[in-house]
Amino acid sequence: MDEKKKLVVGWFSFTCCEDSTILFTELLNDHLDEWKKLVEFRHVKALKTKNRLEDLDVAFVEGAISSDSQAEEVKKIRDNSKYVVAIGSCACTGLPSASRNQFVSEQINDRIKWYMSQFDYSDKVRKLEEVIKVDDKVQGCPMNATSFMLALDKYLKLFNIIPNQ
Amino acid sequence: MHSGDITIDNITKIEGNAKLKVTVENDAVSSLQFIISDYRRFYTTAVQGKPIMAVPSFLSRICGTCSVSHLFASIMAIENSQGIEISEQSKILRRLAYDGLMIRDHALHLYFFVLPDVLGVDSILDIPDDDNDPGHILLHDSFDIKKLGTDISNAIIGAPIHAPLPTVGGFLKNPDPTKFPELIERLEKIRPQVIRGIKTFAEWNVTMLRNSNYLGLHNDKQFDFLYGDMYNSNGKLIPANEFKNYLKYVQIPYSHAEGYEFSDTQKDYLVGSLARVNLNKDQIHPRTKADIQNYINMFPSNNVFHNNLAQAIEILHCVDEAIDILKTIQIADERPIRKPPVAGLGVGLIEAPRGTLYHMAKVNDKGLIEEYDVIVPTAQNQIQIENDLKDYFNKNLNKDEQALHNEAENIIRAYDPCMSCATNFLKIDWIRK
Numbered sequence: 001m002d003e004k005k006k007l008v009v010g011w012f013s014f015t016c017c018e019d020s021t022i023l024f025t026e027l028l029n030d031h032l033d034e035w036k037k038l039v040e041f042r043h044v045k046a047l048k049t050k051n052r053l054e055d056l057d058v059a060f061v062e063g064a065i066s067s068d069s070q071a072e073e074v075k076k077i078r079d080n081s082k083y084v085v086a087i088g089s090c091a092c093t094g095l096p097s098a099s100r101n102q103f104v105s106e107q108i109n110d111r112i113k114w115y116m117s118q119f120d121y122s123d124k125v126r127k128l129e130e131v132i133k134v135d136d137k138v139q140g141c142p143m144n145a146t147s148f149m150l151a152l153d154k155y156l157k158l159f160n161i162i163p164n165q
Numbered sequence: 166m167h168s169g170d171i172t173i174d175n176i177t178k179i180e181g182n183a184k185l186k187v188t189v190e191n192d193a194v195s196s197l198q199f200i201i202s203d204y205r206r207f208y209t210t211a212v213q214g215k216p217i218m219a220v221p222s223f224l225s226r227i228c229g230t231c232s233v234s235h236l237f238a239s240i241m242a243i244e245n246s247q248g249i250e251i252s253e254q255s256k257i258l259r260r261l262a263y264d265g266l267m268i269r270d271h272a273l274h275l276y277f278f279v280l281p282d283v284l285g286v287d288s289i290l291d292i293p294d295d296d297n298d299p300g301h302i303l304l305h306d307s308f309d310i311k312k313l314g315t316d317i318s319n320a321i322i323g324a325p326i327h328a329p330l331p332t333v334g335g336f337l338k339n340p341d342p343t344k345f346p347e348l349i350e351r352l353e354k355i356r357p358q359v360i361r362g363i364k365t366f367a368e369w370n371v372t373m374l375r376n377s378n379y380l381g382l383h384n385d386k387q388f389d390f391l392y393g394d395m396y397n398s399n400g401k402l403i404p405a406n407e408f409k410n411y412l413k414y415v416q417i418p419y420s421h422a423e424g425y426e427f428s429d430t431q432k433d434y435l436v437g438s439l440a441r442v443n444l445n446k447d448q449i450h451p452r453t454k455a456d457i458q459n460y461i462n463m464f465p466s467n468n469v470f471h472n473n474l475a476q477a478i479e480i481l482h483c484v485d486e487a488i489d490i491l492k493t494i495q496i497a498d499e500r501p502i503r504k505p506p507v508a509g510l511g512v513g514l515i516e517a518p519r520g521t522l523y524h525m526a527k528v529n530d531k532g533l534i535e536e537y538d539v540i541v542p543t544a545q546n547q548i549q550i551e552n553d554l555k556d557y558f559n560k561n562l563n564k565d566e567q568a569l570h571n572e573a574e575n576i577i578r579a580y581d582p583c584m585s586c587a588t589n590f591l592k593i594d595w596i597r598k
């Protein structure tokens with residue numbers, strides 16, 4: 001017998017404090033048993049080792065984009081996902097991770113210069129939709145839990161995992 | 166034994182992004198790099214010129230999981246710079262809020278990240294939905310424990326993440342004591358579940374011995390995460406204000422985070438639960454001691470994996486301390502203590518869940534930040550983690566690749582590193598020549 005179709009999701013973090021990931025793990029306290037019946041967590045590096053980045057229905061992406069290599073990574077996520085939801089303030093607005101975009105030259109000291117030259121930091125930190133197409137946003141720092149639940153519910157209905165009523 | 170270059174991706178279940186690069190030449194490790202690969206956000210520069218009242222809530226955004234630690238360390242640094250002495254009630258409420266943080270944060274690490282290793286499964290998602298399965302029971306214990314930690318935070322500081330109520334000088338709102346009886350009841354009820362977790366991590370038979378120099382906060386009165394001076398394995402006591410003078414900054418060319426050595430020994434050192442319990446085990450709450458003395462007797466321990474057990478013990482200590490506080494505190498109607506700004510420098514030195522956290526604020530006479538510094542636990546542990554992994558690989562190169570991979574991950578998880586700003590996975594670039 002075919003297993004019931006589940007919503008295939010991924011959860012990804014870029015430059016941020018991962019507060020929304022922590023909030024997500026808090027939501028699991030109450031919802032894990034229910035979600036396991038409805039959702040396949042195909043790529044959640046905070047929770048599992050065997051992850052696959054392929055054929056995701058929805059990618060939830062937290063954090064801002066600080067480098068070209070991060071931009072390439074998130075484009076790959078976009079290419080493998082039917083929908084992308086920006087999660088939390090850094091993904092939706094860039095801030096506060098993009099604070100360095102406002103630095104004046106006197107603030108850029110030798111230690112900052114060393115890091116910027118040693119690694120592939122972009123000139124500017126970017127919010128998600130400056131790099132890829134974003135279908136939905138869950139604002140907040142951390143994300144608003146109710147908005148996240150509504151977004152998940154929307155995609156569960158869209159993919160006919162739960163009745164659309 | 167392998168030859169050629171090997172890359173292993175997707176080592177997971179840690180907070181943030183890190184990478185391990187191992188080069189083996191002539192059957193010996195010629196180099197090993199533990200790389201924190203999170204991109205920096207330069208928040209200590211971003212707060213320059215900002216008013217002191219706005220800084221703690223901004224710096225709480227350094228880390229999602231231990232945001233309360235950054236919030237409190239920042240508030241305390243600023244209070245110390247301004248000569249503000251908070252009330253006894255505020256001190257006790259901070260201790261209570263901190264108990265909530267430790268309960269939730271340690272439970273996340275122990276049950277969501279480490280428990281799958283104990284059970285031999287990939288993820289909590291693979292634990293059977295069977296009420297009689299031991300893993301299922303432990304996982305559901307963790308839901309209750311985490312929720313309780315979160316609800317203590319909700320009641321005292323307004324939220325578990327980026328809490329809105331703590332401020333310079335005290336609290337913006339006093340807690341509602343009518344919520345305390347329900348919390349006490351749940352704390353009492355959770356104790357057997359917490360003890361079940363302690364037993365599980367005590368009986369997990371994994372060992373990696375390391376004779377570390379342990380550093381942790383200590384005061385003579387009690388097991389304390391918030392107030393005290395630094396104490397190390399050799400019995401040296403360092404005043405909080407002088408702590409940074411004892412650290413040697415080490416720039417690591419391949420890592421986004423700096424490392425530190427202890428200048429007295431010129432060597433790596435370890436902070437975190439294992440250090441705290443090793444140094445201060447006699448001060449653990451009497452009720453905790455009465456119930457789990459046999460497990461506390463396993464300390465002092467040089468087994469790195471006992472950092473997990475130490476965290477589990479700290480959960481029970483925090484449960485028992487929270488019960489005491491909730492039963493005895495009388496909430497007076499207080500307001501935050503405020504003073505006109507003065508020029509000054511202050512340090513906030515506390516224990517975050519993962520170890521000693523240092524904030525330093527230099528403030529001008531207009532109440533604006535001139536200079537700010539933060540030293541996080543994982544940066545302090547970084548060099549020891551790397552040295553320990555090097556030792557581990559050298560002693561175990563006869564094992565197959567998958568075993569090495571799994572055990573290296575287990576070791577890293579035991580340290581509970583928080584690259585919070587960092588990756589969601591550790592990538593091992595393994596080069597054999």
